[in-house]
Amino acid sequence: MDASKDFDNMDFKQSLFASYANIAIMELKLFNNSPEHLRPTHKEVLYLYSIWSKPGCTATDLVDLFDSSKALVSQTIIAMEKKGYIIREKDPEDNRRQNLRLSDKRIEESRDELKLIDSAVRKLSSQYSEEEIHNAAKILASFTSNMVHETVDPKIKKH
Numbered sequence: 001m002d003a004s005k006d007f008d009n010m011d012f013k014q015s016l017f018a019s020y021a022n023i024a025i026m027e028l029k030l031f032n033n034s035p036e037h038l039r040p041t042h043k044e045v046l047y048l049y050s051i052w053s054k055p056g057c058t059a060t061d062l063v064d065l066f067d068s069s070k071a072l073v074s075q076t077i078i079a080m081e082k083k084g085y086i087i088r089e090k091d092p093e094d095n096r097r098q099n100l101r102l103s104d105k106r107i108e109e110s111r112d113e114l115k116l117i118d119s120a121v122r123k124l125s126s127q128y129s130e131e132e133i134h135n136a137a138k139i140l141a142s143f144t145s146n147m148v149h150e151t152v153d154p155k156i157k158k159h
Contacts, residue, residue: 016143030112044080051086051100058097
């Protein structure tokens with residue numbers, strides 16, 4: 001069955017929610033198939049993605065991003081560090097800052113997910129040009145970034 005056919009009649013909003021659900025389902029199935037790995041909490045998964053996608057990510061970035069208290073972010077970072085998910089390192093440009101990065105162990109535990117993503121991109125490469133895939137990636141990143149911006153922009157009226 002060609003999963004891409006499921007998206008043919010969806011508008012952009014439906015496609016976005018379906019994509020989010022599909023990623024969550026993929027992760028759940030992968031974690032259920034690997035009982036020897038510690039399973040991150042939902043919040044930890046969000047933190048891990050944020051840290052992974054933002055080189056030089058700091059605790060302050062997570063406080064701002066998730067509109068959370070410093071204490072709560074600090075507790076989560078400590079818990080993730082104890083589980084071996086992340087590593088704190090001094091920022092080479094500012095010794096007062098600590099950058100967060102995924103541990104090699106966490107990246108290794110994500111190898112199955114990364115293989116699936118790589119496989120899906122290879123399949124797309126047979127249907128779309130490299131430029132089309134690149135443009136779609138830019139659009140998706142821009143769209144989701146705008147969604148986050150609108151949630152944190154104080155000028156945007158909340159209903």
